[in-house]
Every structure is written in C-alpha cells, then in structure tokens.
Amino acid sequence: MSGASEAPIGLAAAPAAAPRPRRRDGALRRFLRHRLAAFGAGVITLMVLACAIGPYLLPFTDTEIDIMQRFAPPFSGPHLLGTDPLGRDILARLLMAGRISLSVGFSAMAISMVIGITVGLVAGYYRGWVGMVLMRFVDAMLCFPSIFLLLAISALIGPAVGSIIMLIAVTSWMEVARIVEAQIRALKARDFAVAAEALGASDARVMLRELLPNAIAPIVVAATLNVAHAILAESYVSFLGYGIQPPTPSWGNMLDNAQSYLTSAPWLAIIPGAAITLAVTSFNFIGDGLRDALDPRMGGR
Amino acid sequence: MMPEAVTDRGALPAALAEDEILAVRDLSIAFQTPAGRLAAVQDVSFTLRRGETLALVGESGSGKSVTSLGILRLTPRAPFCRITGQVLLRGRDGRVRDLVALPEEAMREVRGRDAAMVFQEPMTSLNPVHRVGEQVAEAIRFHEGLGRRAALTKAAELLELVGIPDPRRRLASYPHELSGGMRQRVMIAMALSCEPQLLIADEPTTALDVTIQAQILDLLRRLQERTRMAVIFITHNLGVVAEIADRVMVMYAGRVVEQAPVRPLFGAPLMPYTRGLLRSVPRLDLAGLGREKLAAIPGTVPDPLDPPPGCSFAPRCDHVEPGRCDAALPGLDLARPEHRVRCVRWAELAGGVA
Numbered sequence: 001m002s003g004a005s006e007a008p009i010g011l012a013a014a015p016a017a018a019p020r021p022r023r024r025d026g027a028l029r030r031f032l033r034h035r036l037a038a039f040g041a042g043v044i045t046l047m048v049l050a051c052a053i054g055p056y057l058l059p060f061t062d063t064e065i066d067i068m069q070r071f072a073p074p075f076s077g078p079h080l081l082g083t084d085p086l087g088r089d090i091l092a093r094l095l096m097a098g099r100i101s102l103s104v105g106f107s108a109m110a111i112s113m114v115i116g117i118t119v120g121l122v123a124g125y126y127r128g129w130v131g132m133v134l135m136r137f138v139d140a141m142l143c144f145p146s147i148f149l150l151l152a153i154s155a156l157i158g159p160a161v162g163s164i165i166m167l168i169a170v171t172s173w174m175e176v177a178r179i180v181e182a183q184i185r186a187l188k189a190r191d192f193a194v195a196a197e198a199l200g201a202s203d204a205r206v207m208l209r210e211l212l213p214n215a216i217a218p219i220v221v222a223a224t225l226n227v228a229h230a231i232l233a234e235s236y237v238s239f240l241g242y243g244i245q246p247p248t249p250s251w252g253n254m255l256d257n258a259q260s261y262l263t264s265a266p267w268l269a270i271i272p273g274a275a276i277t278l279a280v281t282s283f284n285f286i287g288d289g290l291r292d293a294l295d296p297r298m299g300g301r
Numbered sequence: 302m303m304p305e306a307v308t309d310r311g312a313l314p315a316a317l318a319e320d321e322i323l324a325v326r327d328l329s330i331a332f333q334t335p336a337g338r339l340a341a342v343q344d345v346s347f348t349l350r351r352g353e354t355l356a357l358v359g360e361s362g363s364g365k366s367v368t369s370l371g372i373l374r375l376t377p378r379a380p381f382c383r384i385t386g387q388v389l390l391r392g393r394d395g396r397v398r399d400l401v402a403l404p405e406e407a408m409r410e411v412r413g414r415d416a417a418m419v420f421q422e423p424m425t426s427l428n429p430v431h432r433v434g435e436q437v438a439e440a441i442r443f444h445e446g447l448g449r450r451a452a453l454t455k456a457a458e459l460l461e462l463v464g465i466p467d468p469r470r471r472l473a474s475y476p477h478e479l480s481g482g483m484r485q486r487v488m489i490a491m492a493l494s495c496e497p498q499l500l501i502a503d504e505p506t507t508a509l510d511v512t513i514q515a516q517i518l519d520l521l522r523r524l525q526e527r528t529r530m531a532v533i534f535i536t537h538n539l540g541v542v543a544e545i546a547d548r549v550m551v552m553y554a555g556r557v558v559e560q561a562p563v564r565p566l567f568g569a570p571l572m573p574y575t576r577g578l579l580r581s582v583p584r585l586d587l588a589g590l591g592r593e594k595l596a597a598i599p600g601t602v603p604d605p606l607d608p609p610p611g612c613s614f615a616p617r618c619d620h621v622e623p624g625r626c627d628a629a630l631p632g633l634d635l636a637r638p639e640h641r642v643r644c645v646r647w648a649e650l651a652g653g654v655a
Contacts, residue, residue: 128380191425198375198420199491200413200443209439213430 030293037289040282047279051098060089062096063247071265082267084257090271097249098275101231104165104250105279108230111169113176113223120180121207125188135181138174146171147236154242164243168233176222183215217294221287228283235276251276317389317397322498322531323349323372328386328401330364330371339605341367343555344386349499352525354532356546356563358539358578362602364555365535369501372533373416374400374408390415393498414444417492421504423484427476433460433487434472440494459490464520482513486520493524500525501533506541518545539582543567548639551575554603554613557633561640571642571651574598574614612644620650 032038055062060079066087074082074090081090123134150167157163187193188211196210231251237243238252246253251272258268317324330342342364349355357365367376372390376382388400392415400411420426427436437459438452447455453472460468463486476484485505492500502521506514522545525532534545542549542563549566551559551574559572570576577598600617603609609616611627618626622645631645644650 127377191420191422192428194370194375195418195420195426195488195491196428198373198412198418199440199494200409200411201439202409209431210428214428216430 027293031289034285034289034292036285037293040285040289043278043282044286047098047275047282048102051095051102054095055092055099058089058092058095060092062088062092062249064088064092071261073265074267074271081271082265084254084268085261085265090267093249093254094251094271094275097251097254097272098279100161100244100248100250101234101252101276102279104161104168104234104244105227105231105283107165108168108172108233109223109226111165112173112226112230113219115169116173116176116222117180117212117219119173119177121184121212123177124181124184125203125207125211127185131181134177138177138181141171142174144171147233150233150237151240151242154237159237159243159245161244161248164234164237167237168230172226172229172233176219176226179218179222180215183218184211187211187214217290220294221291224283224287224290228280228287231276231279231283251279317391318348320350321348322351322391323533324387324389325372326387326389328368328371328384328388330367330376331383332377333381333383334606336606340608341555341605342371345552345557346386347550347557347560349531349533351498351531352529354525354534354545354547356542356549357533357535357552358537358542358549359552360537360578360602362554362605363552365552366503367555368552369418369503369533369535372400372501373412373418374403374405375412375418391498393496410444413440413492413497414495415497416499416501417495417497418501418503419485419488419492419505422508423481423488424508426488427484429476431475432472433474433476433479437472437487437491437494440491444495455494456490459494460487462493462524463487463490464516465490481509482516485509485513485517489517489520489524493528496528497530499531499533501535503535504537505534507536507538514541521545539567539578551578554608555605556613556643557641558614558643559641560633561637565637565640569651571636571640571647572614572644573618573620573650620646622646 031041066083069077069079069083069087070085072079072083072087074080076082079089079091081094084090084093119134119138123131123138125131149171153167154164184207193206193210196206201210234243234250235252235255238250239256241253241256243252244250246257254272255269255276258265258272261268325348326346328342328345329340332339332341345364345368347355357368359365370376371384372388374384376384384401386401389397390400390411391397392411398407398411398415400408403411427433431439434453434456437456438449441447441452441455441459442449445452445455457468457472460471465471465483465486471479471483476487479487485508489505500521505521506517509517518541521532521534524530532545534541536542546563548562549560550557551566551572553574559566559570559575566575567579570579581597598617603613603616609627611629612618612621612631615621615626621627625645631643633641633643634647636642636647636651
C-alpha cells in the first residue's frame with residue numbers, strides 16, 4: 001500500500017535524479033546522432049506545437065459547418081486540407097483531433113507507467129509470494145486480448161476521453177511492470193542497495209531512491225513506446241466507434257467517418273491516417289534512439 | 302515478530318558486561334534453498350569489548366560474511382533465511398538490544414546508528430546515480446534529523462576526517478569520478494557518520510591495491526582509537542589480521558573452529574585448519590631460499606547441503622583419525638585461557654606436531 005501511494009513521487013523524482021551532467025551530454029549526443037530518432041523527436045515537437053497553437057491561427061474551427069463547401073479536396077480553396085462531408089475544415093479538425101489523440105497518448109502512458117512501475121518495484125523488491133502473486137497477475141493481464149477488452153469495456157461504460165485514457169492505461173502497464181521487476185531484481189542484489197539498507201534506509205527509500213533511478217533508462221524507453229501504443233489503441237477504438245465520440249474529433253473517429261467515402265474522397269482517410277502513422281512511427285523511432293543512447297554499454301563508444 | 306517474544310527476550314540482555322559492546326550467542330543462520338535447508342552459520346558465539354578488533358578469518362564459503370550480515374539482519378527475510386540465537390548489542394544510548402528479536406522497524410534504527418558496515422567492493426557499494434555528498438548526507442539524515450545544508454556540512458567534515466583532499470568540492474563528485482581508495486574512504490565516512498558503537502568491515506581492503514590497503518587499515522585504526530568503537534574485521538588475508546586484530550576467530554564450514562587472541566593464534570595455532578591457513582601464506586623470511594613450497598590445503602570446503610558427519614574439516618585434514626574425527630562433531634574446547642579450539646585431537650597434536 002505504501003508502495004502504491006509513493007510511486008508518483010518516485011516518478012517525479014526519478015527523472016530529476018537520473019541525468020548526470022557528463023553522461024547526459026554523451027547520451028544526448030548519441031541520441032541526436034541516431035538520425036531517425038532525431039527526426040522522430042522533431043516531428044513530435046512540431047506536432048505538439050501545431051496542435052497546441054495551430055487551431056488559434058486558423059480561420060475555421062473544427063465544428064464549423066459549411067454545407068456549400070462539402071468534399072472540397074485539399075489545396076483547392078480556402079480549406080488547406082479540404083473539407084469533410086459536412087463541410088468542416090479538415091486541418092482544423094486534424095489539429096483538434098491531435099490534441100485529443102496526443103493527450104490520450106501521454107496521459108495513458110503516464111498512468112500506465114505509474115501502475116507498471118509500482119507493481120514492478122514491489123514485485124521485484126519483495127520476492128516470495130508477494131512478487132509471485134503480482135507477477136502472475138501481470139501474466140494473467142497479458143493473456144487478455146487487450147483490444148477486445150478495451151472494446152468490450154468501453155461499450156459497457158460509455159466512452160469519454162477520461163474513461164478511454166483509463167482503459168488504455170489499465171491494459172498497457174504490464175510490459176512496464178515486467179521491465180521494472182527484472183531491473184529491480186537485478187539491482188537489489190547490487191552492493192549499494194545492501195549498503196543503503198545497512199545504513200538504516202527503509203524499503204521505500206531503497207526502492208525509490210537507490211534502485212529506481214538506476215533503472216530509469218529502460219523505463220524511459222518503455223514510456224515512449226507506450227505513448228505510441230496508446231495513440232494506436234485510441235485510434236482502433238475510436239475507429240470502431242467505441243472511443244472518442246463525434247463531434248469531438250480524434251484521429252481514429254476521423255478515419256471512421258472517412259470509410260464510406262474511400263473512393264470518392266480518399267483524402268478524408270489519408271490525412272488522419274498519415275497523422276497516426278507519423279506520430280506512432282516517430283515515437284517508435286524516439287524509443288529506439290533512447291534505447292541506444294541510454295544503454296550504458298554504449299558509454300565507451 | 303511477536304511483541305511477546307521481544308519483551309520475553311528483553312529480559313535476557315542484562316547479561317552484557319560493562320565494557321562489552323556486542324555479545325553473539327549461538328547464532329545460527331540457515332537459508333531455504335530449492336535443494337533444501339542450508340545451514341550457513343552454526344552456533345557462533347563471541348563477545349566484543351569497546352575499542353576491540355575481532356578478525357573473522359576463513360576461506361570463501363566459511364560463513365564469515367553471512368555471520369556479519371546476520372548480525373545486522375541484512376540476510377534475506379524470514380521465509381528464505383532463518384536466524385536463531387542472540388545478538389546483544391549495546392546501542393549508542395547505552396541500551397542493550399537483542400537484534401535477532403528486534404522488530405524490523407527498530408532494527409532499521411539500529412543500522413547505521415549503533416552498528417554500521419563497510420563492504421568489500423568500493424566500486425559497487427556507492428550508488429552510481431547520486432553525488433557523493435548526497436549519499437553521505439543521506440546517511441546522516443537517516444538518524445540525526447539534520448537539515449540538508451547541515452547534513453552536507455557534516456558530510457564535508459566526515460570526508461575530511463577520512464582523508465579526502467578538498468572535501469567541499471568532492472561533495473559534488475559522482476562515484477565514477479573517484480578512485481577505488483577514495484570510494485572506500487567515502488564508504489567509511491558513511492559508515493562512521495552516526496558514530497556507531499560497532500563497525501563491521503567485510504573485507505574492506507581486498508579490492509584495493511596494496512599501498513592503498515595500508516592507508517585504509519591505518520585510517521580504520523586511527524578512527525577506532527578516536528571513537529573507541531568495536532570493529533569486526535572480516536578478511537582472508539592473514540597479514541591484515543596480524544596488522545589490525547586483537548582477537549581472531551577462524552571459521553570453517555559455518556562453524557567457529559578456533560578462537561584466540563592474535564599472538565597465541567599466530568604463535569601456537571591448535572586447529573590443523575588454522576595451521577594450514579598460516580602455512581599457505583608466503584613468508585618473506587623463507588623467500589629466495591627456493592626450497593619452501595607454499596603449502597596449499599588440499600580439497601575444498603564441504604557441501605553445506607551435505608556436511609560430513611563429525612568434524613567438517615576431517616576430509617581435508619592431515620591428522621584425521623578415522624573412527625574418531627568423523628564420529629561426532631567435536632565441541633569447542635577451552636584449550637588455554639581465551640583460546641578455544643574445535644578438534645578432538647588438539648591436545649595430542651599440540652604435544653607432537655607443534
């Protein structure tokens with residue numbers, strides 16, 4: 001219980017403790033040298049900025065209907081990326097949808113990290129039946145086909161942004177828990193953990209201050225990949241109509257609306273599809289780059 | 302731990318003499334392994350006075366490290382590891398506690414404050430992601446309730462005490478920026494931060510090169526003179542033992558096999574195992590003569606899951622007498638004042654061979 005309540009603190013403290021001046025320079029350099037990762041980081045930064053600022057700069061809002069301008073193709077008039085069947089501006093919708101999709105991605109990641117790190121820490125630190133029960137629970141959770149679980153539950157509880165975030169989070173923390181558990185298990189045997197205990201450090205202290213900061217590299221990588229996963233999951237669910245509900249746009253439900261017009265107005269599907277692909281691959285590239293950059297074995301290079 | 306057990310045991314600790322810091326009685330430590338119960342330490346008893354240094358000697362697997370970890374209850378917890386016996390420690394506040402029966406919460410307060418530990422590997426005993434100053438200050442803050450700044454100031458004083466040049470600047474260093482000797486000094490500073498009554502040093506010089514070893518030993522001795530703390534010094538280096546110890550306890554296969562003040566032990570060892578250990582040390586006075594070969598003890602430590610009946614050293618002993626040595630476990634006899642030995646033949650051997 002104490003572990004559960006303290007994990008968010010650890011999450012906040014860990015990134016602050018982890019960067020060491022010397023190593024960070026090296027890691028940053030290695031990260032930027034990874035071309036695709038640098039590209040991914042650039043794309044995500046641009047996307048976040050565009051979604052945050054963009055809607056204020058456009059002459060149209062995402063819900064403004066202009067029946068005279070239905071199905072306007074991209075680059076053909078005042079609507080830069082064209083319009084949808086109701087004559088709404090696609091660029092405006094894309095950016096507003098990006099806000100939803102990206103924030104679902106980040107929030108679901110944050111929550112799943114908290115759950116995963118807490119479970120992993122406790123399971124890795126307390127071997128024996130506590131760890132056993134927790135890890136078997138993780139295995140059990142992994143056995144569920146998470147997309148169907150997501151669909152079933154969201155059909156049951158009625159979709160909203162908050163519930164979608166929670167649902168994605170509770171179906172995607174298991175990998176993190178496994179990673180953290182393995183790390184903590186290995187780190188716990190290291191001398192500095194015993195040394196801290198020999199000085200009178202409590203369990204929570206050893207876990208959060210001694211062990212967790214040492215496991216930060218794989219956690220950061222998992223976090224990035226988790227964002228990509230969450231964005232995809234949100235898109236699946238919204239595409240199938242159980243996710244974010246119209247008129248609020250999300251990349252997934254924009255795709256859903258585009259289905260019937262695939263031949264007559266293909267841009268309706270291509271534009272949000274491209275946004276999803278770009279975001280997800282970018283996060284995956286960042287994850288790859290971070291994995292290489294933070295791997296201590298790469299230090300000597 | 303049941304509270305009844307604590308108060309019940311609490312009645313016994315009165316039996317610690319005025320100047321004694323630590324009394325270990327019948328300490329046994331057993332691990333639960335997939336292959337069965339492994340008795341790592343059996344019936345170890347000793348006492349330690351203020352300012353005294355006890356060397357714990359033995360080869361790898363003899364239980365010396367487990368004994369020291371067990372005293373501070375740093376071995377894995379209950380289902381995996383069982384500790385029985387008594388460990389009476391006089392705290393900094395003068396109270397005597399039985400560490401075996403103490404609840405985990407109270408045990409945590411004892412660690413670092415009343416008894417501290419220095420480990421073998423200075424390279425891995427410091428947390429790589431935290432600055433040295435923070436780590437030392439942390440150790441102080443656990444127990445003293447000082448603020449961050451005050452703790453850092455005290456950390457700098459401690460680093461100076463253990464002979465680290467320019468301590469104020471060193472506070473901001475990361476462990477990987479320090480040499481092995483410096484790291485071991487930092488570890489010692491951390492261990493001493495709360496002026497413990499008992500310092501357990503688990504092979505603190507083994508990983509260091511010889512010149513640094515001498516410096517660290519010297520530092521420990523000076524600090525001990527200053528604080529009058531009791532020291533348990535674990536090593537397999539008999540040269541170091543001669544250098545630093547007042548008394549020596551030789552362990553073999555989890556049991557004490559010989560226990561004596563340092564001079565009689567080196568001068569007239571009684572247990573064949575101790576003699577073997579002493580013979581396996583290179584001697585300068587015989588060097589260059591070309592004749593004297595180093596006498597290694599043949600064989601290896603017995604499997605702790607399947608210990609031999611009788612004396613555990615019997616399978617490797619030159620003086621083994623079938624029927625006597627492997628019949629029953631020899632007791633720890635008091636051979637001379639303060640000199641105990643676990644060997645059925647020590648009296649004959651002392652007459653004949655020594």
